Amino acid sequence: MTPITNQDKDKVYLEFFRPEFVSQRLGKPGRWQGGAVPRLMLQNPVKKKAFETVLLGRSLYGEPLVDLLQRPDDRINAWHHSLAARPTGSMIWALSPDPIRARIRLSHHRAVAAAVTDFERTLNGASFFDDRTKPGWKMTLFAAFHSAASPECTPRLETNLFLFNFTLIRGVGIGSLSPEQVQKLGDRLDSVYRATLKNEVLWLFGGARLDVPKELAIRVEEEIGILLMKNHGRAESKPLKGAALSTTWRKVADHLGWGPRKIQRMLWETKSQPTLRNWARDWKTILRIGSIVAKVNTKPITKLAKTFIEKHLPESQSEQLARKPEQERGTSQSY
Numbered sequence: 503m504t505p506i507t508n509q510d511k512d513k514v515y516l517e518f519f520r521p522e523f524v525s526q527r528l529g530k531p532g533r534w535q536g537g538a539v540p541r542l543m544l545q546n547p548v549k550k551k552a553f554e555t556v557l558l559g560r561s562l563y564g565e566p567l568v569d570l571l572q573r574p575d576d577r578i579n580a581w582h583h584s585l586a587a588r589p590t591g592s593m594i595w596a597l598s599p600d601p602i603r604a605r606i607r608l609s610h611h612r613a614v615a616a617a618v619t620d621f622e623r624t625l626n627g628a629s630f631f632d633d634r635t636k637p638g639w640k641m642t643l644f645a646a647f648h649s650a651a652s653p654e655c656t657p658r659l660e661t662n663l664f665l666f667n668f669t670l671i672r673g674v675g676i677g678s679l680s681p682e683q684v685q686k687l688g689d690r691l692d693s694v695y696r697a698t699l700k701n702e703v704l705w706l707f708g709g710a711r712l713d714v715p716k717e718l719a720i721r722v723e724e725e726i727g728i729l730l731m732k733n734h735g736r737a738e739s740k741p742l743k744g745a746a747l748s749t750t751w752r753k754v755a756d757h758l759g760w761g762p763r764k765i766q767r768m769l770w771e772t773k774s775q776p777t778l779r780n781w782a783r784d785w786k787t788i789l790r791i792g793s794i795v796a797k798v799n800t801k802p803i804t805k806l807a808k809t810f811i812e813k814h815l816p817e818s819q820s821e822q823l824a825r826k827p828e829q830e831r832g833t834s835q836s837y
């Protein structure tokens with residue numbers, strides 16, 4: 503995890519508040535995470551002014567979050583850390599059909615949230631039962647910025663995290679984090695993120711590991727780099743944005759024999775395999791449909807159908823006979 507101090511002049515966090523982060527890197531507005539969010543009454547999305555205020559050690563209402571009188575100039579204000587899917591995983595996301603893409607990106611978000619929750623839980627001792635209301639519980643604050651493209655315009659599911667150097671201790675006051683603590687827990691952040699993302703994607707793909715060759719990710723990156731160099735010399739050239747990025751990725755991959763159709767066929771094959779995860783998914787779907795059907799009140803539907811039949815369909819012969827006087831009916835002859 504990279505420390506951020508007052509002496510840092512480049513201010514790496516500024517790029518996540520620029521419009522290019524959303525348009526060219528398929529980014530999302532930042533979101534606050536951690537137990538300290540409700541205590542500090544922070545609202546999403548993360549605003550630049552609010553971010554810098556908290557970074558300097560004050561709440562949005564002017565309350566100090568650190569010891570401002572004894573703070574040295576080289577004090578660590580926050581740490582910057584990146585959680586990213588593997589290149590092949592990002593490539594699968596880029597080439598998958600839109601519903602699968604949304605589900606993979608949601609899995610990435612869930613993995614990041616699980617890693618942040620585990621960070622705070624481990625900081626407090628990682629007991630079997632977490633009692634967040636007990637005195638001494640330490641609450642942390644993160645700012646998370648999600649994106650889906652690298653600065654080089656290649657697929658990259660990534661979240662840039664900023665951990666602020668203070669903790670709100672329930673019933674005690676305010677504390678801080680040591681570099682040793684953060685370094686140790688930072689390694690665990692990566693482990694929890696990767697394990698959670700793996701389980702989420704495995705469940706999505708029916709327990710089968712869907713992967714693409716590493717060479718494909720390298721080739722796509724090379725091909726896109728060449729394409730950008732060609733466009734760079736044109737006077738009317740513009741950086742790739744939004745849907746143009748996805749279209750370029752799919753065209754390049756299709757040219758290399760790994761287009762969306764092949765990924766869709768691989769997804770179908772993995773979901774059709776007789777694995778335990780696929781059976782569990784199918785039974786879950788059946789039970790969900792059964793619960794919906796059981797909740798539906800069929801009486802109004804039955805009544806409506808009966809009214810329609812009586813109004814629009816001709817009466818049966820038995821009903822017509824029942825309406826005639828008994829003397830008009832023909833008497834049956836005995837043989």
